[in-house]
Amino acid sequence: MFGKLFTATVLLGISWVLCAQQSGxxxxxxxxxxxxxxxxxxxxxxxxxxxxxxxxxxxxxxxxxxxxxxxxxxxxxxxxxxxxxxxxxxxxxxxxxxxxxxxxxxxxxxxxxxxxxxxxxxxxxxxxxxxxxxxxxxxxxxxxxxxxxxxxxxxxxxxxxxxxxxxxxxxxxxxxxQKSPEALENLYVTTSHFDFKSVNQANQSILTRDELTATPHIGNDPARAVNKLPGITSNGITARSHVRGGKQNESQVVLNGLALRNPYHFKDFFGVFSSINLSYVDELSIYAGVFPAKYGSYISSVMEIQSSEPSDDLFVDLSLGILSSHITLGESFNTESQYLVSYRSGGDLLRTELFNIEAGDPSFDDLFIHLQQEFDDGTVIKGNLLHAKDTIKLNLVNEDETARAKYIDNNYWMSIEKPINENLNLKGLVFFQSNNTNRNGDLFDDELQGSIFESRKTNTSGFSAGINYSATKSLAFSLGMMLKSETTDIKYTSDFSGSDFLTEILNPNQINRSRNHRFKNSGIRKSLYGNVRYKFNNSFYGDFGLRLDHQDWNNETQISPRMNLSFFYDDTLTFRLGLGRHFQDQHIDGVLLEDEELMYFEPESADIAIFEVQKELNNHYNLRTEFYYKKYNDVQPYYENLFIDLHLHPELFSDRIRVEPESAFSKGVDVTVSGYYDQFNWSASYSFSEVKDVIGGDEFLRGWDQQNAVKLNLEWFWRKWQFNSLMQYHTGWPRTLINDSEGELIIGNRNGSRNKDFLNLDLRLSYDGMIKGHKAKYWLQLNNALNRKNQCCSEYSYEENDEGDFVLINEQKDWLPLIPSIGFDLSF
CATH class of the missing domain: 2.60.40.1120 (Carboxypeptidase-like, regulatory domain)
Incomplete structure (x- = not known):
């Protein structure tokens, strides 16, 4: 704590000294x-x-x-x-x-x-x-x-x-x-691909890191900044997202070629931020459809992130904010050698008198280091380190809960790219990852008492290799493999005692639910993939891929075929079709600790179909429409709280249920219109969707289903000022009701009703200045600027009134209120 305060004081002092200098x-x-x-x-x-x-x-x-x-x-x-x-x-x-x-x-x-x-x-x-x-x-x-x-x-x-x-x-x-024709291996063929750096063949808009930063969101976090896209939804508290109806754990994050495991701060406490700092992000791409065969083990989406490459001169990016602060620096010694270092810290200001919060002591840190060396023959070697650490001490007296936790994640990886000739390129990557979790807490309600303890240590190491070969101007191949060793050691104890009126309705025979697990396992994960890209003619291209995955711990092999077709009718109109099957297995530590017996389930699969149309209407307006359908099979069971999950330890509450779907499906259409001018940009999207579990032959809405959704993003530039806004509206998420019928409590159909419609407006205003020749940005941001009370869930109680009658009380809970934040960024 004192080290962070000292660092923050030094950084703040530097900024004050610089601000005091005459600027022009x-x-x-x-x-x-x-x-x-x-x-x-x-x-x-x-x-x-x-x-x-x-x-x-x-x-x-x-x-x-x-x-x-x-x-x-x-x-x-x-x-x-x-x-x-x-x-x-x-x-x-x-x-x-x-x-x-x-x-x-x-x-x-x-x-x-x-x-x-x-x-x-x-x-x-x-x-x-x-x-x-x-x-x-x-x-x-x-x-x-x-x-x-x-x-x-x-x-x-x-x-x-x-x-x-x-x-x-x-x-x-x-x-x-004149621009050269797009190289076959670089052509954008994949459906539902959003590239946040460059214009692709389908006239997709440019969105640089500065524009991602300008998008109103909390915490300088790329995982939050992408919520402006259609089909991606979040409750605002967590940085995790539901992508086109999928669960939050169905989205993969890849940084500089390495797939990260659960890269979020405060993992078991809503995952408030990702462990990736937006300040070093150069290129961010989202695959939300049938993604390339080199990606596996996840169903719904892939977020692929590339870090920045420093210029010849030393640069420093310093940011001081209420929720988090960071410093990023990098330099290219010559055209061959470069380094990039970024450190971010947050949570400490929540413990100061600036906020009237006496709940506890949350803090987080993350550190990223990137080293790169390029040789005369074109070989490039890169080394990376990503470290994340969280410390949590929470005491929610009003909610009758306490929590203490510590998370430490380390990722080390090195990659090499070797061009053999202009048609053949080799890639390799070696890595080691460790994830350490220690958490415990208590529930001390008058009726319910419980405690929880978890210690989890998971290590992963391995290597991957790939080859890209352009046989002709019309034919290209890519082949790859991965070999990964995974080990885990888990200690888990949960004790639950007492009962309330929900216990008597939902679990009358389980007044005492306790779990005591010691789980250790190790195994090998093997993957192979191949892809053929073929140019039928100047307008018609196709990707045909196949992926095989095998895990020792469930002794299962998954075969995942994929196909993406692109037809460029002319320079302004593009059609794409994607068909494929994605699989998602459990990681070696992915057992459900709330189950009485720990086991691995059949890998979940999804058959996916995407049809996409992109049209450049004129020099200023673009139109993008996507139809999608996902059919889930062998759906793995999951736990949720029937009425409210805004708890530190949701597994200790009596409304906790195990959902066991036989199958599920998600379908919908996303329509986006965007306009681009010199000083004003905007985009508007509408999504119509439905996502349901199938249980016992009946269909039930998933808890994040939103039938109608609208997103409106505005960007306005005037001299040194920039104004950004993001408005999000969607149909209220499903909820389950309890009704009091003449003294008899009746639980309605699961997710059979809905909350009120959700409406949220985020605003950001920034000013660009110069301080002694260095770029300075002052910004003010309002999340939920209207301070609208968007319904989240219901907390029921059954209490005796003054007349001696028991009455059902429904206390409505809301998502995040107005959150103001202010900051100062300095680059030199």
């Missing part, structure tokens, strides 16, 4: 403001770091800029009509003695946008390369001749051209590049 626009912004269609100002990042120089005076003219630069030992020279060059003073005199140079820009042929980072190669006795930066490019030579150049940029066809200096010494020349 960067030189880069000044140059941009003076550059117009008639005036071009160029310079090289090699000698002028314009984004790190703060201008301490108004500069509204070329003359004022020239004077400011002169004080910094730079010279601004007009080398051609309305074309200005910034150079150090010692170099500018030499330049003007023989001003043979070319100035211009590299732009996209289709869009007309500048291609920052494009390279211009030429040879004047030695190979020379210049880079097109935000101000364009310039190059100099010694004699007046024709210069042959080659212009390249990632994702574009190279262009060979020449610059003629014979007729004039200073040439202004722009180059246009």
């Amino acid at each position: 626009d960067s030189l880069e912004k000044v140059i941009d403001s003076l550059s117009t269609t008639q005036t071009q100002i160029v310079y090289s990042d090699d000698f002028l770091k314009a984004n790190s120089i703060i201008v301490d005076r108004p500069i509204r003219s070329i003359r004022a800029l020239k004077q400011f630069l002169y004080n910094l030992d730079y010279e601004l020279t007009e080398v051609k009509d309305h074309v200005y060059l910034i150079r150090p003073v010692e170099n500018s005199q030499q330049l003007m003695q023989s001003p043979i140079m070319a100035i211009g820009n590299v732009i996209d042929t289709e869009t007309g946008y500048q291609i920052v980072g494009a390279k211009i190669h030429f040879n004047t006795g030695t190979d020379v390369e210049v880079v097109n930066n935000k101000s364009g490019y310039y190059l100099t030579i010694d004699d007046r001749s024709k210069l042959k150049v080659t212009i390249t940029a990632p994702g574009y066809n190279p262009q060979h051209d020449e610059i003629d200096f014979q007729s004039q010494a200073i040439v202004s020349r722009n180059f246009e590049l």
Whole structure:
């Protein structure tokens, strides 16, 4: 605790000192403001770091800029009509003695946008390369001749051209590049795939890390930020989600190629945050349909996350917030070596006088380290560490519960990518993971008493390997395997005594329910997968995959065929069809500890069909429609509380029931319309869905079914201000009622009624500034800004009134109230 307070004090002190300094626009912004269609100002990042120089005076003219630069030992020279060059003073005199140079820009042929980072190669006795930066490019030579150049940029066809200096010494020349056709192995074919970094072939919108951060959500958490997507729902308390009707444990999280086990803070206490800090996330993709064959052991979705790659300069991202704070730093020593470190801490401020909370002592920490080395032959080796730790001490006197817990998760992994040639690529990964849980608690109600203790240690180690081979321009193969060793050691004790009126109705013969388990096991998990991608013609592509999984502990083998087809009717219209079978088995520590006898069940399977249509309506509007159907078989039993599960230890309460479906199904349609402008973006989605368990031949709604759902996301930019809002509406979740019929208590059909409709509005306002040349962001966020009381569940009691009659009392519980948060982010 004292170490965290010291760290927070130091970080806060740094930010205060920096905030106290005089701030202004960067030189880069000044140059941009003076550059117009008639005036071009160029310079090289090699000698002028314009984004790190703060201008301490108004500069509204070329003359004022020239004077400011002169004080910094730079010279601004007009080398051609309305074309200005910034150079150090010692170099500018030499330049003007023989001003043979070319100035211009590299732009996209289709869009007309500048291609920052494009390279211009030429040879004047030695190979020379210049880079097109935000101000364009310039190059100099010694004699007046024709210069042959080659212009390249990632994702574009190279262009060979020449610059003629014979007729004039200073040439202004722009180059246009055409985008290269999408490589077969990189083409987006999978249904229900949401890429949060780049535009794909189906005109999916761009959503960068900054935009994910701007999406109103709690805790700088990528798992929460994706709730803006249709088909993904959560109760707001937990970072876990239900994806298209699936249970919360049906979603996989993959970080830099490693599948993480339950990567959430406060695991048994609603899983409030994920253990991944959004500040180091570069690319985030969601697969919510028939996902590629390389992913297995989960049914509903895969969240694939790639960490950022630092630039050449050291960067530091510092954030101070009420709920959590973090610091992220990274650097690329050269083009081959880089590192990234991120530390986040939260929960401590809840124990200060800032909040009137006397419930207890929750805190969490996570640490991520990424190291990367690239070699001359293209081989890339990456090392990663993800550490997460939680400490919980809670004393909910009003709820008659106490809890103490400690969680420590460690993930270590190293990967290697080796290109053999332009058509063949090899990948390998070795890993070790440990998950340690220690929790205990008590229930001390007047009628019910109970205690719980759990100690769980699970270790996983193994390796995976894969090969990607492009046989022709129309045919590509991928093959892979994984071998994983899993061990677990579990001690679990729960004691339950006493009874209330629910006990007499639900479990009249189980007044005392106790469990005492000591469970140890070890085994090997083996996986094989293969995928064939085939280009039938320029418009029609297909992925055909097969996956095999086997676990020693249940001696079961699962065969999972998958197919995704994409038809690109034209540049604006795409059709996709996905068909496949996903399996989900129990991990070696996935036994149901509430059962009297611990066992492994048949792996659960789901047959999935997805049909998707994407249409670019015009330059500003996109339409996406998806129809889906999931048929579950061999559904594994699960536990839930019939009336309320907002407990620290829900398994100790008398409304706890075991749900044993024979099968289940989920079906629905998601429609999303989005609009994109320079300063205003929006998206609106509507979902119609149904998810049910089949028990004894009868259909029952699952507790998270929401027949109608609407999500509206708005983004507005004005100068240095940014405003974001996310409105979510859905039909109230199902609930089970108790009725008092002339003194007789009758429990209605399970999930036979509904809560009132859910409506939530989250708002975020931020301001971007500069502090001594460094980017600063001040933000204010309101979750549930309307402070709406969205019904969650019912807490029933049966009490005697003043007249001596027993009456049924229904106390309605609500989801999260208004949660304000404020923070400060600094990047340098």
